[in-house]
Amino acid sequence: MAGVAGGGGGGGGNDFQWCFSQVKGAIDEDVAEADIISTVEFNYSGDLLATGDKGGRVVIFQREQENKSRPHSRGEYNVYSTFQSHEPEFDYLKSLEIEEKINKIRWLPQQNAAHFLLSTNDKTIKLWKISERDKRAEGYNLKDEDGRLRDPFRITALRVPILKPMDLMVEASPRRIFANAHTYHINSISVNSDHETYLSADDLRINLWHLEITDRSFNIVDIKPANMEELTEVITASEFHPHHCNVFVYSSSKGTIRLCDMRSSALCDRHSKFFEEPEDPSSRSFFSEIISSISDVKFSHSGRYMMTRDYLSVKVWDLNMENRPVETYQVHEYLRSKLCSLYENDCIFDKFECCWNGSDSAIMTGSYNNFFRMFDRNTRRDITLEASRESSKPRAILKPRKVCTGGKRKKDEISVDSLDFNKKILHTAWHPTENIIAVAATNNLYIFQDKIN
Amino acid sequence: MEVQKEAQRIMTLSVWKMYNSRLQRGGLRLHRSLQLSLVMRSAREVYLSAKLEEDEEGRLGPQPCLGEEGAGQPPLQPAAAASPGPPAPEERAAPADRGNAPGAVDPEPMETQDSSGDAPPAAPAPGAGRRPARGVSLPPPAKASRKRRSSSLDKPGAAEAGLVPTKKARLEAEEEEGERQPQGQDGPFPSLAKVLQTRFSGMLRGGPPKGPEPTPGCRPGDGVLSILVRAVVAF
16 A cells, blocks of 8 residues: 555556545635644644644644445544644744744654644744543542532542543643744754654754753754854754654755754754755756745655755755755746746745655645646656645546646646636645645645545 | 846845835744845846946947847736746846856945944945946956955955945945944844835835836935845845
């Protein structure tokens, strides 16, 4: 099951196809800003799917057990827990509002019946415990069932409280709050493979935390220049290696990635490896520098590769080769000639994420017009699909989409100028073992799965 | 001329965006500000090189029209059915300058005159910004602006090349007023805020420039340029 490649072509034969499964969220045309999804993440087993939004809320969906009477449809994801993770705050010293928008959610590996996740806004990271309660104690001696204290003179006998079943209640409680460690805006968090530490990265610094300790953290990367006028690049994303607890990477706004080894020194300002692709002079343009900024970096599950996303492309790097990526996939090259307009409408600053499938054979990332793209690394085929209400019938097969870049527009193609740049897919997630994907389209969460023949 | 206009429009747009970014929730975003300043710097270089070529042409007489100075790329609105424009010629004009300075630090410390006192007193000018604007006949700006401060100042031709600042008293006085604001008050970039507020208030009230024509409230290019140099340096 895990060996199935993602994103086969739309034809028949052995290619598999993606089908609509579910969509979550309101259908209103007027989307409240607070409802815009800002992060999506499956947990390690794939049974839980967490989303964070601009209003600071976290919604967790749980996959239902597979229904034997409907073997063709896998378990659906239904709301499991909803809670307010972050509230808007105000920094009185700087007279700045701190947004409650959830920038990232990362699950911790499950160690007991409860689930733990880290959620972060621009300044504060919180560790949440999500636990189930399906029993409650009844028959207390000192208080009534409704909680009122009983008159002690009326107690004539003692009884042992008994546990009785109750309706399932899912509680989310903040167990740790990691605050006041970042001057700039947090863009990434990453749980270490040791399951004890995690890193948080802002524009200029990366801090290492212990999950149990909230009043201090270690600064492991600091690229702030002594003179801020000499600032030329910022940190844009960071992640721990999936297996080596001493290794992490961080990407920059200049399109470079640095791999650091925490064993070499306490402050990892000097990288162990430096990944950069020489710029192609023929494609140099007015906006070259800003479109080369990396918006996301993700290690493959194997730990041998990493993937980076810049504005127009996705690149796969072999950790053993620093001078160029081993694979480059163009996401929407037709936008290269439109960069000036995209600068005007601010779209050029959009930060797209990317993700691997469970077997690292396919990668996925988002684009505009609610399109998202998948690339099969083995067959080198790619596919463009759309997350739309129109193709949201149960188990409807998604039709591949195509953007017409010039010349005569064929039927079913869409021209570049007709793309809706307000409909952007920035956040996607792939189930860790199965071909189930979650795609966030503004305030809606689409879940697609492969068709089982 | 079109290239110049387009570059100027982009510079003005960038400043407007920078100002607006301070007003959004969450405050100034460092990454966004850096990107805006990079675009501004690119636009400035394109503008200056185009202006320099124009000045030289005006001096030397008509020259054969170069491909790089073709019409600017017409801006496209999102989801509009506008016809796709030709590939941006300013993108072709730019490589001559930009190819020389990919990501090079352009050390233009405007705030060297502030009370911190840890910067050399003879602050080198934003050379590229100064020279052509003063109408002095000089070598192309891109090469000089690429050089590090220490090496360029030591070179014999530094003064003529305009790498040593030729200060303009009016501008300096206003700049220093802005620089003396306490650092922590406005966030990481207090001077920029002051510069933008004092110099661009008219333009900012008018909103972002739209279309290829600059708005009537825009200052002439030279004035914008020197301010933008300050604004870029602030980052």
